[in-house]
Amino acid sequence: KYATKDWIYGQSPKCTFFLDEERDYTVEIDGGKIEKINMGDDNKFDSLIGIYFEYEEIKNKLDLLDINDIYSKMLCDI
Numbered sequence: 001k002y003a004t005k006d007w008i009y010g011q012s013p014k015c016t017f018f019l020d021e022e023r024d025y026t027v028e029i030d031g032g033k034i035e036k037i038n039m040g041d042d043n044k045f046d047s048l049i050g051i052y053f054e055y056e057e058i059k060n061k062l063d064l065l066d067i068n069d070i071y072s073k074m075l076c077d078i
Helices: 005-009 055-065 070-077
Strands: 015-020 025-030 033-038
Touching: 015 070, 055 070
Parallel strands: none
Antiparallel strands: 015 025, 025 033
């Protein structure tokens, strides 16, 4: 029961991570899941919306999408 993601993230507060303040690139997290990604006109990260904000999930999804740039590294390093 206590090892489930619903238990771990169920009461997580909504928060925003800034990947690049100058460009206003942000990732919004709610309930432990990625709710919104703002990367300007670049929507290559939109498929991350809805997954849990965990290193392994983000890395696996980025590997599947073959995205390998500075912002994908920043997403994994948060």
